[in-house]
Amino acid sequence: MSLASRTRLAALLAAVSVGVAGVTTWAYGYGSEQPQAAAEAVFRPSVTEGSTLQVVAHPDDDLFFMNPDLSRSISTGIKVTTVYLTSGESDGRNEAHSPHLDDAAGPADRAAYAEARQNGIRGAYAQMATGDRTSVWQRKSIPTAGGGSAEVDVLVARPEVNLVWMQLREARSISGDNPDSLRGLWDGRIPALGAQLTSGTPVERPFSYSKDQTVAAIADVFARYKPTTIRTQDPTPGKSDSGVFLDHQDHMYGARFVQAAAERYAQTTDRPHFSVQNYVSYPNSALPPTLDPQAGEEKLGYLKTYAWMDHDDWCGSPAGCGDRKTATRPTGAGWNRTIRYSRGDGTSWMTEGVPGRLWAFAVLDGRMAYWSRSGPKAPWEGPRFLPGDGIDAGASAVRLPDGRIAVFATRTTLGATPRDYGREIVYAEQGGPDGAFGPWESLGTPDTVDRSGTSAISGPAVAVDPAGRMTVYVRDSRRTLRARTQSAPDGGFGAWQALGGSGLLGDPVAATDGSGRRYVYAATTGSVVAWVQPTPGAPMTGSFATGLPQTTGVLSVRPEGDGVRLFFRRPGTGTVGTSLATMGGAAPELSPVAEAGGPGGYGGVGIAGPLLAGRTGSGTVGVAGADGPQSWQESQMLYTGAPAGVTDRSGTTVAAALGLDADLHIVTTPPPARTEPAGDRLPTPWHRAVQPPMLAGAADAG
Structure with missing residues (x-):
């Protein structure tokens, strides 16, 4: 894209940015050769809408592991609610390095320490919302569907910001075997888990919840706030080689309770569609940083407020105004420089079927939703849903040689007993080109041992050979690459194959070059490893x-001539690097790393022809050129997961993202006119794929 075109695009997007959410409309035309384009393209540019609800195990899990997504959501003015499952009472001492339960260091007061953590959280949220940690909260007790009570705090100056304290007892150990915990409750080792009420709470009476009551209480909170985006921790972080959980047990089992509650909530009718985003917690300690220095410092500022670094009595509570245990290391184990998703960070959820027909897939309400468009000038339709629930965030879609579509995902089965919990790979494909999708088929899991304790498989990457046989690639819980291949088109899949590798991160990615060779890539903590077919149709070799240099662990690929181009984020800056792989011998040869996209950002980068779509430094979805460094052209919309993109056979490119409103948003670049260089095409601003009825009527009237 030329400098003049980039300048024109920036001016157009800047003109849109002055609009007010819910009011602005904008008509965009592609030039004099398309006189009807303006009437066909009336839409309101996308802004952040909907509501978010975070559920975490302890006070501070949100600040450490969900920021800056959290603070940026608050800044937009949408409804933001955070639910804390436990009181985080720990050993009851608001000081660092105190001997565990050693009365020589002073008496333990778990109720007071839990209140101090509440005070620190209220200060951090007030700072995020108003800039003043002392901003006033209104606190009250509400009954829950579980038969107990919860504390609800409403920020008076910003009443759309709420905190909900469930006040259950924490495990008081990262991985120790304590039956009186969320883990013990989930596994059926205790009939009920009691409350740990904080001092000063408006909740007056102690209570306890059975497993079903806990699920009911959380689902009732969902029904009260009706979120369109639910954020929670990772229910399957996996185990170390020695069998120790890689995350805090409360994080893991709290997230499983959220899974069960979301499944129950999805069965109700009086609610909007919602998506789920899972976040990595403790495992971030050993992974590369994802945030740029500015974002890391802003995140650290809120953590310092929570940690009560200055020890000033700004809250007036005898319990204290924050968590002094955190004050010795407010960065955590480098967590202020990192945010990472454990599911749904892939970019291959959009594809073309029969010529001109585009398909986009995303998981809403625990079901696979899809949107479709029959041609470049046809309207998008959706969401529609494939039958079946339990589908995890993320999807991978591929086109079969006859134009049919197959979509792959992972599915979690909660099961009737704790041992039945597990995750599997599933897929559904169309019965004919443009036809209906068949039922979900299970490919099982390469993790056949301790499924209830691990199931930490990645999302699938899928490739199709010229005959139409599909191969699915997945990272297993041991961090190696596994694959299953169809024995024949439309036939069954063979056994899981072990392809090796070690220490793999994130989801693998796959692509086929112009000569028919297949490439598979996966990130490690220090670089990227590859598998490749030496010749088309040959067995994969590698790793x-x-x-390549260290990446943040999220990869994207696109075919490019007789090679495959890889895109990745650089640790500590979030800039996008790219390298072209070709086969020059027995192993792939990679070109020197070049820069693409703009500065800052994190998460996956979708590829739509000459454009990249990804998260900008401010957290919004933006587009930039794929073939050289340039600034992101930002939108006003925060989103969940990662964008996807496709170029259809007419030359039209479409990038898509799932907004926090659980709706599909797109940006489109038309094919070039005969007199216009391809790089000078201007994309539309981001807008809803399916227009609201009022705006759709305006377009028809135009």
């Missing part, structure tokens, strides 16, 4: 060391 090969690529020599």
Whole structure:
């Protein structure tokens, strides 16, 4: 894209940015050769809408592991609610390095320490919302569907910001075997888990919840706030080689209770559609940083407020105004420089079927939703849903040789007993081109041992050979690559194959070059490894060391001539690097790393022809050129997961993202006119794929 075109695009987007959410409309035309385009493209540019609800195990899990997503959501003015499952009472001492339960260091007061953590959280949220940690809260007790009570805090100056304290007892150990915990309750080792009420709470009476009552109480909170985006922790972080959980047990089992509550909430009718985003917690300690220095410092500022670094009595509570245990290391284990999703960060959820027909997939309400468009000038339709629930965030879609579509995902089965909990790979495909999708088929899991304790498989990457046989690639819980291949088109899949590798991160990615060779890539903590077909149709070989620099662990690929181009984020800056792989011998050869996209940002980068779509430094979805460094052209919309993109056979490119409103938003670049260089095409601003009825009527009237 030329400098003049980038300048024109920036001016157009800047003109849109002055609009007010819910009011602005904008008509965009592609030039004099398309006189009807303006009438066909009346839409309101996308802004952040909907509501978010975070559920975490302890006070501070949100600040450490969900920021800056959290603070940026608050800044937009949408409804933001955070639910704390436990009181986080720990050993009851608001000081660092105190001997565990050693009365020589002073008496333990778990109720007071839990209140101090509440005070620190209220200060951090007030700072995020108003800039003043002392901003006033209104606190009250509400009954829950579980038969107990919860504390609800409403920020008076910003009443759309709420905190909900469930006040259950924490495990008081990262991985120790304590039956009186969320883990013990989930596994059926105790009949009920009691409350740990904080001092000063408006909740007056102690209570306890059975497993079903806990699920009911959380689902009732969902029904009260009706979120369109639910954020929670990772229910399957996996185990170390020695069998120890890689995350705090409360994080893991709290997230499983959220899964069960979301499934129950999805069965109700008086609610909007919602998506779920899972976040990595403790495992971030050993992974590369994802945030740029500015975002990391802003996140650290809120953590310092929570940690009560200055020890000033700004809250007036005898319990204290924050968590002094955190004050010795408010960065955590480097957590202020990191945010990472454990599911749904793939970019292959959009594809073309029969010529001109585009398909986009995302998980809403625990079901696979899809949107479709029959041609470049046809309207988008959706969401529609495939039958079946339990589908995890994320999807991978592929086109079969006859134009049919197959979509792959992972599915979690909660089961009747704790041992039945597990995750599997599933897929559904169309019975004919443009036809209906068949039922979900299970490919099982490569993790056959301790499924209830691990099930930490990645999302699938899928490739199709010229005959139409599909191969699915997945990272297993041991961090190696596994694959299953169809024995024949439309036939069954063979056994899981072990392809090796070690220490793999995130989801693998796959692509086929112009000569028919297939490439599979996966990130490690220090670089990227590759598998490749030496010749088309040959068995995969690898893993090969690529020599690429360290990445944040999220990869994207696109075919490019007789090679495959890889895109990745650089640790500590969030800039996008790219390298072209070709086969020059027995192993792939990679070009020197070049820069693409703009500065800052994190998460996956979708590829739509000459454009990249990804998260900008401010957290909004933006577009930039794929073939050189340039500034992100930002929108006004925060989103969940990662964008996807496709170029259809007419040359039209479409990038898509799932907004926090659980709706599909797109940006489109038309094919070039005969007199216009391809790089000078201007994309539309981001807008809803399916227009609201009022705006759709305005377009028809135009």
